[in-house]
Amino acid sequence: MKRFLMGVVATAVLTTSTLADEMKMAVTTSFHNSGLSDILLPEIKNDLGIDVHLLIVGTGQALRLGAAGDVDAILVHSRKAEEKFLANGSGTHRREIMYNDFVFIGPKDDSASIAVATAATDALNKIADTSALFVSRGDDSGTHKKELSLWSAAGLDPETFGDWYRAVGAGMGAALNTASGMNAYIMADRASWLNFQNKGDLALLYSGDPVLFNQYAYIPVNSEKHAHVKADLALKLENWLVSDKAKDLINAYKINGETLFVFNAEQ
Numbered sequence: 001m002k003r004f005l006m007g008v009v010a011t012a013v014l015t016t017s018t019l020a021d022e023m024k025m026a027v028t029t030s031f032h033n034s035g036l037s038d039i040l041l042p043e044i045k046n047d048l049g050i051d052v053h054l055l056i057v058g059t060g061q062a063l064r065l066g067a068a069g070d071v072d073a074i075l076v077h078s079r080k081a082e083e084k085f086l087a088n089g090s091g092t093h094r095r096e097i098m099y100n101d102f103v104f105i106g107p108k109d110d111s112a113s114i115a116v117a118t119a120a121t122d123a124l125n126k127i128a129d130t131s132a133l134f135v136s137r138g139d140d141s142g143t144h145k146k147e148l149s150l151w152s153a154a155g156l157d158p159e160t161f162g163d164w165y166r167a168v169g170a171g172m173g174a175a176l177n178t179a180s181g182m183n184a185y186i187m188a189d190r191a192s193w194l195n196f197q198n199k200g201d202l203a204l205l206y207s208g209d210p211v212l213f214n215q216y217a218y219i220p221v222n223s224e225k226h227a228h229v230k231a232d233l234a235l236k237l238e239n240w241l242v243s244d245k246a247k248d249l250i251n252a253y254k255i256n257g258e259t260l261f262v263f264n265a266e267q
Contacts, residue, residue: 020045023233024071026055026062028142029171031075031216034191034260036253043249048236058141058171066090066219069226073234077189077216078142091219092231097241098250098261099215102146104206105176105193106132106185114185120209121154128156131164133184137175138167142214147187150211189214191260216261242267 031037032054041052055065059076066074067090075097076082085091104114104123112132117123127134136158137144151158158165168178172192179186180200188196193204218238223231240246242265250263 020049020051021230021233022051022053023073023230023237024053024055025237026057026065026071026074026076028059028062028076028216029056029173030077030141030143030189030192032056033171033173033195034189035195035255036191036250036261039249039253040246043245044237044240047245048240050233050237052237056171058137058139058144060140060145063090066221069221069229071221072230073218073220073237075216075218076142077214078145079215079217081142081145082217082219085219089222089225092222093219095218095238095242095265097216097218097246097265098263099213100190100261101207101214102143102187102212103190103193103204104185105179105188105202106205107183108201108203110203110205112185115205117206120150120206120211123206124150124154124156127185128154128161131162133182134165135175135179135182135184135186136165136167137172138169139171141171143172143187143189146214150187153211194255194258194260215264241265 037054044050044052055071059078059081062074062076063081063085065071066085082094086094106114112126112130114123114126117126136147168175172188175186176188176196177198180198180202183201218241220231220234220238221229223229247263250261253260
């Protein structure tokens with residue numbers, strides 16, 4: 001009986017010692033759809049003993065979750081919105097982690113001829129001039145915010161567009177599926193496009209304009225506003241995300257030989 005009780009105690013101690021800490025992080029659908037989270041999360045758990053539970057939403061919703069204290073940190077890609085989040089005291093600081101770029105996807109026959117566009121705004125003007133089907137995220141995500149800023153820079157307003165402009169109010173994967181089904185144009189982040197399996201007759205037609213640069217940043221939620229926020233775990237995660245280990249994993253992540261993200265955190 002004594003030996004049995006000792007065995008129960010030993011088992012309890014072992015079980016307790018292997019329990020991981022847990023934290024919540026809101027991330028963009030584009031980051032999740034890239035597949036990179038499947039690479040990073042197991043390594044984070046192995047190195048830090050932290051189970052990072054992802055809330056996969058658009059940047060706008062991620063910022064709202066952070067402001068409400070519903071997550072411990074966010075990983076997003078819309079600098080103007082991020083700076084407003086910090087100015088409101090909802091986050092402690094902003095740490096750049098990695099970048100890729102936005103690209104324009106469309107039908108291989110390219111009826112709007114955006115493949116020969118001279119700039120991102122020129123590509124959008126060509127789409128508008130031909131009333132070619134265009135799918136917009138329409139979800140207040142970082143990608144959606146960027147798209148709207150480019151329409152504005154092109155001197156165009158989506159509110160005035162006809163039925164050729166389809167705002168779907170969905171994440172990057174769902175929006176790409178809609179574009180594939182409709183054989184329509186869409187703006188996407190390169191990582192999501194490379195990892196997208198249902199390409200159909202779509203192809204990457206335009207990229208390379210410096211304005212399409214897409215920076216991802218990590219922001220811990222302010223524990224002075226929300227005492228329950230796990231600031232210690234958020235800091236441990238941040239230190240890991242800017243480490244050489246993370247750098248190697250991020251830079252090495254490729255699909256069909258193409259790099260999806262470039263690490264650019266200052267260490």
